[in-house]
Every structure is written in structure tokens, then in C-alpha cells.
Amino acid sequence: MSTLALQRAADALDLSARADAPGPPPGLPVTVRGLRKAFGETEVLAGLDLHIPAGQFVAVVGKSGCGKSTLLRLMVGLDTPSAGEVRVGSERAAARASRLMFQEPRLLPWARVVANVEVGLDPAIPAAQRREQALQALREVGLDDRAGEWPSVLSGGQKQRVALARALVSRPRFLALDEPLGALDALTRIEMQGLVERIWTAQRFTAVLVTHDVGEAVALADRILVIDAGRVALDLPVDVPRPRRRGDPGLAALEGRIIGHLFNDQGLGI
């Protein structure tokens, strides 16, 4: 991803923010009450409670297999809870206003880039308008010049940016991200983090980001949740103002605290 492309992406964002003057619809609050999910014998989520105010950016961290993906799938209504409930806005978790972004891009290899972004739109929208909105979303991620390509010719980071455009093209009011940057190399990941933060700043949807990178969590989120034993084990605000600088001492202290908490039962072993 070139600096130029990033600059263009930033410009497109500014334009879109100005275009719909009162601003896009704000995010929806998300409420989770007594959420349980069991697969056979094993209970993955054991009565989880959580409230996310509208427009907040929450990062979820926790050890592998602690139920982070399960939580996200329940939040967007892809799975049904064993007990308890998730409310997005006033509704039960419904796919309508929510979007889920996966660790893998999951683009249709047989559809051009722009057609892949159109997957995120209601097919009832007229084709010309769908195309226009998809191109706008591609502009926001700095890939409008690749609209006519097949996904197979794009790099990993570019594919994930197309997936981001697909998730955002319908202007979701709640976006769930399941380790979307986990498979990217370190530099691409830093660029993508900047992009995600800029888009969130412009659109103000409610965001829940699952990540195994604690540095990423503290850099992006308003609030960090640590999941352990099927519950929220730690709920920390990140009070560092934006734009945040990498290596900010406040962020570093917070990162250390979270990592300490994650490992406190057996120590860091160093």
C-alpha cells in the first residue's frame, strides 16, 4: 500500500464525512446479558454481561480458545446463545445493521473486486447505485483503482482492505472484527490499523475488535476487555487521547498491565 493510496483514502474519507452533512447514522449500543454458549459438554461462555455505549471502540483480548470468536458470532446473530441475550440497538442480535469481518478476507475469487464489495449491499438496491456505493467504499480504503481486478492478483493486505470495504459499504452501525489483521505482516498491519481508526473516526459505528495483539488493542480501542473462563475478567478504559503515538508511555504501561493480567496465573516465565 503506497503512501499516495493512503492519502487518497484519507481524502475520500474527509469528503464522505462532509457529504452527508449531519454525519452518518451513529453506532448502536450493544448489550449482552447473562450470555451462555456451550458446545456439548464444554461451556465456552459462562454468563457474560457487557454494555457497549453507541459508537465506542472496544478491543477484546484473551487466550486462544477462550471464546472470543464465539462471542462475536453471537453478537452479530450468526449463532444462537444457549442462554442469555444480545441486543444491538433495540433489537435482538440481527444481521441487518451489523457486519462481521473475518481473519481471512473471504472474497469470492470469481467476482471482480468491485462486485465483491457489492456483496455487502442489499441486492434490492438498483445495480448502478450499488456500483456507485461500492466504488465509494473502495475509495475509502484506497483501492478504487483496483475495482476491476480479480481478487487473486491482490496482496494479502489489499484483499483485507477489500473485505473492509465490503463490511463498510452498507454503513453498518455495529462492526465486529475477528482478528482481521492477524494474518498480515507487521508493516501492513500498522497501516491497516491507521486505516481502521480513520474510518471509525469518520463513521462512528460501534466497533468490537478481537485481537491477539495487545499493542494493537491499546492503540485502537477506547476500552479493553479481557475474557477469561467465559466471563469478562478485566474491563479497562484507554484514556490516552487520539491521535495516539506508537510507543506512548501511557499505552505501553497499559499494555504491560494487560499482558501481566493475561499471564498472572503462571507468570511470564522470563
Add this chain to the structure above:
Amino acid sequence: MARHIPQGAIGWLLPVALVAVWEAASRLGEIPANVLPAPSGVVAAAVRLARTGELAQNIGVSTLRALSGFVVGGGIGLALGLANGLSSLSERVTDTTLQMIRNVPHLAMIPLVILWFGIDEEAKLFLVALGVFFPIYINTLHGIRGVDPQLVEMGRVYGMSPARLFWRVILPGALPSIFVGLRYALGIMWLTLIVAETISASSGIGYMAMQAREFLLVDVVVLSIVIYALLGKLADSVARLLERLSLQWHPAFQTR
């Protein structure tokens, strides 16, 4: 030197040379004409039969048989492959039966088919349909099973209706495998037709070859073989073209 020859032409050098050697050997009397006629003799036979209209008629009859058998057998194979790939109920009901029938070589059915249908058109249609059914069925089924479940899940998350999921995700994902089945089935289609026409027919290329054998017209026999080869090649080329057009997205078919 090879640099100055167009890419496509290189592959033709060897066959052209072989035909030239064959022609020369025949002219010099090295190959007796009653064993193998010269290429020019085969061409002369083709011209002779084309003039009487026999050639076009027999090619037409054989092609029609091949295609109608293919449409019937391939259509059923595709439909069952899709049904069993999409519905586990349908699969549980029919798959075991189909796998059992698959173990019967379809050409072994010829005596039975002759008893049933005599040498009528139904006999050829039945055999060709039976022959092409399995490759299409198996490859369609495998294609659908092999569709990336992550893409199907993505389709569901993005609210695709079942019909939309089929047309946008499942069918395109299964298409490369369906094409493998299609090309394999085309080979079986010609093979079955050759055998069926040679054994029992009163028209078609195979019939033309058997008639010529009785009158020791070796040139017509060789011509029949060449025509079968050309028809087979033509069918395969058409299938490749369709494959290339519909799988443009596939890295294996991208020119750059």
C-alpha cells in the same frame, strides 16, 4: 530458430512430418495400399464420399446421437450431483445405489441393451447417456462438497438468500470440478458411440467403417477413424473454450 516460429505452430511440426513420411512410404511402395492407404488416398475417399452426401449424413447422424445421449445423461448427472451435494437427505437416499451401479462397466450392458432396444436409436442414446452420467455426477458432487465453507459462511453473514448463495457462491465454486467431469464425459461419449455404432447400427460413422470393411475399402476405414479423432478433438476444444471463458477468474486461466 525456434524463436521465429509462432508458438502454436511448433506442436504441428511433428504430425505434419509423420504424415509426409507416411505419404512418401506409401508412394515408394513400402506400405501396401491394402494395409494402409496413403494420406492422399484417405483424402480422396473423403472427397468421394462427400460428393455423394454420404459423409455429411453419417457425421450428422453420429453427432446427433452423441449430443442427445450427452444431454440426457449429463443433464441427469448434473441434476443428481447438485441435489446430492446440496441435500444430505437426497444423498442418503440415492448415493449408495449410484455408487453400486457405477461399478458396472456401461459397455458390459451392450448385449442387454441390444436385447432391449435392438439396433434402434434408443440403444445408442441409452449407452452414451449411461456412460457420461457418472463422470458428470461424481465431479459435480465433489465440486459442491469442495466449496470453501468459509465462503458459504461469509454469504450467510452477508444475508444471502439460499438461491443467491447457490448462484453466487456454490455453483461458481463447483464449476472447475464440473468442467473436469464434462471433459472426461466427452471422451467417454465418443468412445461409447464408436463401440455402439460398430456393433449395431444402420447409419453413422461406425456403420460406414463396418460397411467399408466388408468391401475391403481400407481408405474409408481409415477415414472413419480420422473423423472420430477430429470430432473428439473438436468437442474437447469447445469444452476448453467454455472452460476458459467461464473460469477467467481462476489463476490457472489468467494470462498475466
